[in-house]
Amino acid sequence: MAYKSGSSITLSMSLVSLFTLFVLSIESTNGFTVDLIHPDSPLNPFRDPSKTRFESIIEASNHSHSRAAAGASKFKTPTKASQGGYVMKYSIGTPPFETYGFIDTGSDLTWTQCKSCEVCFDQSLPMFDPTKSQTYVAPPCNSAACKLTAGDSQTCTDRNTCEYKVSYNDYSASTGDVATDVVSFGDGATFKDVVFGCGHENSGDFSKDTSGIVGLGLGPSSIVQQLAQSIGGKFAYCFSSDPNGWSHISFGPEAAVKEVYTVVTPFSREGDDFYWVTLNSVSVYGEDAKKVVKFSGGSTQRKGNIIIDSGTTLTYLPGDMYKTLESEVKDAIPLTPVDPMSPFKLCYNSASTFKVPNIVANFAGGDVFIKDGAFVKVTEGVVCLTLVPAEDDNYTYGNMGQLNYIVGYDLGANTVSFTPSDCSKN
Known part of the structure; x- marks a missing residue:
């Protein structure tokens, strides 16, 4: 962060x-x-x-x-x-x-x-x-x-x-x-x-x-x-x-976990000391269709467009990209949103019965399902989307999107990997 x-x-x-x-x-x-x-x-x-x-x-x-x-x-x-x-x-x-x-x-x-x-x-x-x-x-x-x-x-x-x-x-x-x-x-x-x-x-x-x-x-x-x-x-x-x-x-060496479902994406060392990776798009899986929201914005001078950050809670996306993503999530949830609680932008009454759509981060190298952190309960009866618009070009993939994954960093290979896991047991 x-x-x-x-x-x-x-x-x-x-x-x-x-x-x-x-x-x-x-x-x-x-x-x-x-x-x-x-x-x-x-x-x-x-x-x-x-x-x-x-x-x-x-x-x-x-x-x-x-x-x-x-x-x-x-x-x-x-x-x-x-x-x-x-x-x-x-x-x-x-x-x-x-x-x-x-x-x-x-x-x-x-x-x-x-x-x-x-x-x-x-x-x-x-x-x-x-x-x-x-x-x-x-x-x-x-x-x-x-x-x-x-x-x-x-x-x-x-x-x-x-x-x-x-x-x-x-x-x-x-x-x-x-x-x-x-x-x-x-x-x-x-x-x-x-x-x-x-x-x-x-x-x-x-x-x-x-x-x-x-x-x-x-x-x-x-x-x-x-x-x-x-x-x-x-x-x-x-x-x-x-x-x-x-x-x-x-x-150490044992931290490198490679399973069938491991997604490996390269990070860039150009320009600064952060783990810049490439997020191609975010997909929303509704009842009947898959909608792909392409990444928009970011520097053309740098390889990678978003930082993987263990210390930031939310995921910050380009404003135009977020607007499209929010629209697709609304289409996938047949409910009327409630007034959001800052800094969230899209919230629902969790007392209503609805199926949360699958939201997937499509990185260069593979797809990471945001399975446990796409929505968070912010108060009794209200859940909110943890992807929000960035006010500048500070695009960050936060720790809510990393829940229940073994997130591995290999500085020799210049890669970040995501392996699904029950982190409370491993």
Whole structure:
């Protein structure tokens, strides 16, 4: 959910290779899996019990909408991790300090709030104190670690340490020290000298259920790029449609799932650090006919026209395309829509008996049925379509369209894959 701003920098493969030598798994492993928690799940130890499921959905969708609406004509700044994403537990330092971060394929740098925090957002869980870690290092400005984060509006301090700053579409921001430390995931997957941001000035409407972001983007500072040698450039997540259940993320060769029904689509590395794929059209299967709505809009200068994003809730389409899609969905549902709840555009009374039409995303490489996330219940008795029009050209395929799929990323093959699955069981 991140749209990167500032001057981006392309590091040579020699620099990336040099740095990955410092990131070595302490334990030899074929990969590792970590449980994910949805913020409004009862399994989340920091959730607000007074908030209903419906309130969380509306809040997540409005956050998603404000991120898209604030974007300019180009993808410039990373959107922040907020409600509607999925939280991963991990540990930093020696001894290990447990914390939680939102996984985000649209962000690169992983960062967490740190003591002493000059300006901080409200955080339910304890805050990382770098002075308590025996392995914490703030590397000098000419170090490989600092060069790795050079695209994040980096400056050199009078202490000869480097400082990062990331800004977000909704004017949230994080500023702090570029640091390295031991980072652990799951049961014993431990890596040393991982570069991350130790945030001391963090402003904006961040969720209190997390300490920051776990960056899974294509940029050199992301976790998947830093651990590329150890995980083979592969990771996959599976988001359950059941808010009361667990979801999962896996790193390593075992994350590559290839079944008969797996759809594989290429992503482009041109221009920025996002997973740009090509969406050819969206199909609506009514009772008697299949209607195909072709993709319209997007840059002619870039391969790919829509970003796959784990941290954005809704799917944002070109306005003209959405109008046609909405018309086809209305034709397929023999009911009168009700007044929509913002930011949704098409809603129905769910007390009425009607069959939800199959809606299919037709990617280059195959078709992905939006089987469990095409409509969402936003309040008692009302369901709404989770595909909405983008206000600019910030076209994004959000996580509601990814429910109950193993979504796999192969950085070596430059592909994203979709494999149908019951994510609450896998």
